[in-house]
Amino acid sequence: MLRIHFTPEDLTRVRVAPGPDFLWEITNSVQTLQRTDGERVFGAWRRWVRPRLPESRRLLSLLLPPHGYSPDFLTPTSGDRTTLGAAVDTLLGTPRPRLRAELTRLAATRRLPGWAAALAEGDPDALARLGKALHAYQAEALVPHWRHVRAALEADRALRARQLMDGGTEALLAGLGPDVKWRPPVLEVTYPVDQHLRLNGRGLVLQPSFFCWPTPTTLADSALPPVLVHPIQHAADWADTAGATEPATGRSPLGRLLGQTRADLLRATRTGCSTVEAARMLQVTHPAVSQHMNVLRGAGLTTTVRTAGRAFHVATAEGRALLAAENRRAGRGPGVNPRP
Template sequence: MTGGAAPMRSRLRIHFTADDLARVRIASGPDPMWESVLSMHLLQTQRGARVFAGWRRESRARLGHSAARLMALNPAVGSFPDFLTPASGTTDLEAGLDAMLSVPRRQVRAELSTLPCGPSMRTWMRTVAEADADAMTELGQLFRAYYATVISPTWSAIVAQVEADRRRTAQAFLDGGPVAVLTSVSPDSRWRPPVLEIGYPVDRDLHLDGRGILLIPSYFCWRDVVTLVDPALPPVLVHPVRSSFTASGRPARHAGDDSELSALLGFTRATVLRALETPCTTTELGQRAGTSVTSASQHAAVLRRSGLIVTSRRGGAVVHTLTGLGADLLRASGA
C-alpha cells in the first residue's frame, strides 16, 4: 500500500458507481494489523511529534532492536507491501496474522522484490519472499511480539478513539448519506461526482467498479489516508481518527478557553468532562484529568446525574461516554 511522507502535491481519485456508493462500509473496530504497520512508520520517523513523542520514546526503549526485521519489511517512506495488511480487514490479531501468512507466494515475492534491502537483511528478505515455512513462522512471531510490546499497552485508547470516530461517521451518514461519510475522512476530501478526490503523496486513480470500499479509521494513521497499491485487491481506505488526545491517552493541548466551563462546573469537573471527548474507563479518566481514580469516579457520577455523560459496562470495564448534551456544552465553551 502507499503511504509516505511526501507533501500533499497530488490527488487520489476514487471513482464510484451507484453500486459503489451503496457498498461503502465502515470497519467494525480498529484493525490490529493496520495499527501495527502504521505505528512502525511513526517509530521510524518523527511524524506527529506533538502527539506521539512520548509514545515513540517509550516504545523504542521497550523494543530495542527486536523489530529490525519488521521495519525492513515495512519502510516508512514510499510504498510498503500490501500483504502485511490483508484487505479483508479484521479486529482480531490472530485472524489478521492467518490472513497475512496465507497470502499467495507470488504476491509476497512480487511485493518484496521492489523493496530496498541492505546486506544485513538480504537473506531474511529472500526467505520471506519465497514463503519459507520457518521464515513465515518467525514473521508471525515477530508481529505478535511487536503487538504485545507496542500496541497492546495502548489498545484501550485505540478502541475508544476509533469508536468515537465511528460515531462521528454514523452521524455524518444520518446527516448526508454516503457522500457525507466519504468527505468526512479527511479535511482535504472533495466530492466531484462520481469521484472522491483526496490529497495523497502520489497522483493516482482507483476505479471501484462496483466492489464498494471499506473505510478503516486508524489511530496510528498520521495525516494522510492510505490505500492498497494493487488496484485488483478489495478496495480499502484507511484514514486518521479525529482525536484531541495523545498516544498516551492524555489530552493534547486544547486551543479553546475553558474558563467559562470551569466557572460553571469547577476546574476539575470541567477537566474531567473535557477528557471524555473520547470514551474511556475510570482509570484512564483519572490519568487524563490528572486526578485520582476515586476523584474521577466521583466527578463522573455528578456529570452522569446531570445528563452530560453516560456510563456503560463493556466486558470487565466501566466506560464513560459524552451524551449529546455534554458534547454540546463542550462545543459551546470553545472546543
C-alpha cells in the same frame, strides 16, 4: 493524488469498518514511529516505545519504510481478522507467488536483508519469525494503549454514523478530513504518488486508524478489495493518559469524581455510542454499561435514544461542559490536537 472513482452502485456500498484493524494499526504505527513529523501527536509515544522494541522493531521497519511502497500482504483484506492471532494466521497464509512479487517490488526501492529472500519463498522459519515479530510488537508498543485506541476509533465511528444519517454517503465521504475532497463521482485524496482506484461496483470500506499519519492510505494493488484507511483526531495528551505514563492510581480527576468507568463512559458519549459499542470499548458487560448510564442519565450528564431495539447514548450540554472543564484543567484546550 489518489483518485477513487465511484459508480452509483458504489455509493450504496460504502461502509465503515466495525473497529480497529490489528494489522493496519501495527503497520501504520511502525511507519509513524520512523517519521519525524507529527511530534505533538506522536512524540511522547515515540519516546516511550523506542527503547522497548529491539528485535521486532528492526525486523518490521525493514518491511515497512516510512515513505514509499509497502507490501499489501502485511494488511490482508480477507480471512478472519477479528483477533490478532487470526489476522496473523491469515497473513502467514499468503500464497508464495504474491509474497515473491510484493517483496521483489519492495526490494527494488530499498536494500533488504537476506532473510527477506527466504520470506519471499514462503520459508516456514522466516514466516514464523515474522509472526513472532508482529505479536511482540503489538504486545510492547500497542497493548498498553489499546483501550484508548479502541475508544478513539469507536468515537470516530459514531461521528461517521452521524454524518451518514445527517447527509447520506456523500456527506460521509466529504467529512473524512482536510486531505480528502469529494468531487462527484471522484474522491480525491492527498497522496504521495498518483494512483487511480476504480471501484466498479465493489464498494469501499472506510477504515479509521489511530496511527495512520498524516494522510489517508490504501493498498497498492487496485485488484484487492478496496479500502481507504484514514487518520482520526487525537487528544493532545493521549500518550500520557492512555496507560503508558498514567499515575499509579490509574484514576483521572474526573474518574475520582464519578468513578473511572463512569468517567470513561461519559467521554465515550461525547460523540455518541451504543451500549454494545461502550461495552466493547471499555471491556465491561452490557448490564454494567446500562447501570452506569442510568446514573449518568439521572445526573443529567447523558441522554439515551432508543431505536430498533438499540440504545444510543449522547452527552448532554451539562455532560459536555464537564468534559470541557476536565480538558481546560489539564491544559488541553478543546481536547483535540490540530495537525502540526
